[in-house]
Amino acid sequence: MDQAKAWTRVRGNLRLSAGQRLFDQWLKPIVLIESGDPETVRLGLPSPFMTNWVKSHYAERLLMEFRSQLSDVRTVSIETLARESRELAPEAESPAAAMAPATAASPAALRPAVSAERPRFDSRFTFDRFVVDTSNRVAFNAAKALAEPGKPRFSPLYLHSSTGQGKTHLMHAIGHAFLEAWPEASAIYMPAERFMFEFVRAVREKDTFAFKARLRGVDLLMIDDLQFIAGKESTQEEFFHTVDEFMREGKRLVIAADRSPLALEGIEARLASRLGAGLAADIKPAELGLRRAILDRKLEDMPGAAVPGEVLDLLAARISSSVRELEGALNRLVAYAQLNDEAVTIAFAESVLGEALRGSQRRITIDEIQKAVSSHFDVKQLDLVSQRRAVAIARPRQIAMYLAKRLTTRSLPEIGRKFGNRDHSTVIHAVRRIEELRGTDSEIDGAVRSLMRQLEA
Known part of the structure; x- marks a missing residue:
């Protein structure tokens, strides 16, 4: 009788004597490894922990079982399989199948372990x-x-x-x-x-x-x-x-x-x-730009949901403590709008999310923004509201308008009035220009990020 046939009988005996639960947990994963030595039987397990347990509890029993089948056997070696050569014994569909032998394994033939542990990962989180x-x-x-x-x-x-x-x-x-x-x-x-x-x-x-x-x-x-x-x-x-x-x-x-x-x-x-x-x-707390991008990404997964940009700006500016809370607020807003067949507006958002918006809001004023920008670029605050058009003044002014649009709930005409009674179209141009520059000019982007952190702190 060769070792593979003997292993078939040994496995059957172990299953009957150990019981199904213990056999499945500890003995079923054992595989027979080709040794080429009739006096030595090599058995492999997928982890050192399982190897030690089987050695401690079944080394003598395995040796006795093999000797009863093969008179030449002198040693049973219980080893941990190398990572690239681990294989779990096949799943048993019946008592007869449970006693079937694991395929004799050679390093080239063995494959990674198959396990019943297949957790259900959330399909949204990729x-x-x-x-x-x-x-x-x-x-x-x-x-x-x-x-x-x-x-x-x-x-x-x-x-x-x-x-x-x-x-x-x-x-x-x-x-x-x-x-x-x-x-x-x-x-x-x-x-x-x-x-x-x-x-x-x-x-x-x-x-x-x-x-x-x-x-x-x-x-x-x-x-x-x-x-x-x-x-x-x-x-x-x-x-x-x-x-x-x-x-x-x-x-x-x-x-x-x-x-x-x-x-x-x-x-x-x-x-x-x-x-x-x-x-x-x-993972640091999400800055305003990231919060806004997350809302855009989330909205892509909501077919039929129409949420204006100004409402998304409001959520991103007001809810800063948690991305999870931010996404939850958008979910709630869209659900309420669809259930009530209403359009999503600033007023509707404030009505539905009143507590969430008020609880997370730190009111940033346009005056604070102007002070922070003038200090950062070393210009006078009065220059930001003046009619001067030099680049050294115009660019900080555009950044201040952009921040006013992103960090406050002021309307475009209100922002324009705060910057020397400028028209709302000037504010729109400033916001679009800074958005473009943030994608191409690292210095502008870095300045905007720095000012956002300072103002939101």
Whole structure:
């Protein structure tokens, strides 16, 4: 009898003696590796953790089973398969199929593990739907790099920002891209709170081995809102070892939280150190330009929704604390308009979103804008409202008009009056000109960004 036939019988015996649950969790993933040595049987498992468990609990039993089938066998070697040669035993459809042997594996023939872990990532959260600018570009590029096939350049990836700035969007985008590039891979996404609940339940049911094997056996693990396990010592202990295992194996790990690793309160120092050993990328609060671009992108996904630019300007200027809140406000506005069969106007938006707009609003005045612009460009505030047309005065004046349009709710005629009783068409020209220059002149764009940050602070 050859080793493959013997392995068929050994697997059948193990399934009957161990029971279906234990067999499926620990013994079914074992594959037989061709050794060419009749005295040695080589068995492979997909992770070091599973290898150690089988060695501790079934090494002697496996040796005894093989010796009962093959008198020449002297040693059973239980090994961890190299990453490029992992293969999970086929799913059993019946008791007979469950006892069928795993295909004898050679390094050239083995494939990446197939797993039942196929999370349902949100179809809205993909890389091509994520609006990028300087506030989130590093995090976006790092997320795309981690999702690429092949050996990851860094791990873990640690994303941090205040709530509602796009961390969860990037994590779902990573999942989509990774599984699309590697369809046979396995992935888990879960909030840290769920990690804690499942671990506590596993402890109570005395089934921690299954919990550990499930999480540590996947190719991509993503844990969101890590701050929720602050102060939970036993959960942090388990999470530390999970992080350690992923780093040791060079597998993909993504973690998100509301603060940088070392700024997390109630998190053990050694865990914070591990989290900071990969790439920590922060996402800064979205500036006005990004908020406006996000609304434009969101509106593209709302067929039939008509929202004037001035209303989008209002939402972007007033709701600055959270991208999630901003998108929610647009959703609510469009829904109310469609349900009531009304046109979306400034008055309608203020009526529907009154509390949201008032709660987030910091009233910026045109006078404040003029002072900030005159200080930035070293011109007199009076020059901005004068009739002087020198470029050194005209360009700062146009920037001030542009900011007045973007950061206040003043009408075009009102803005014109504040700038030396100019016509509203002059304000329109100024706004369009600065929008054009921001796309071609980095100095103008940098000045506008700087002034926006200063005025919104």
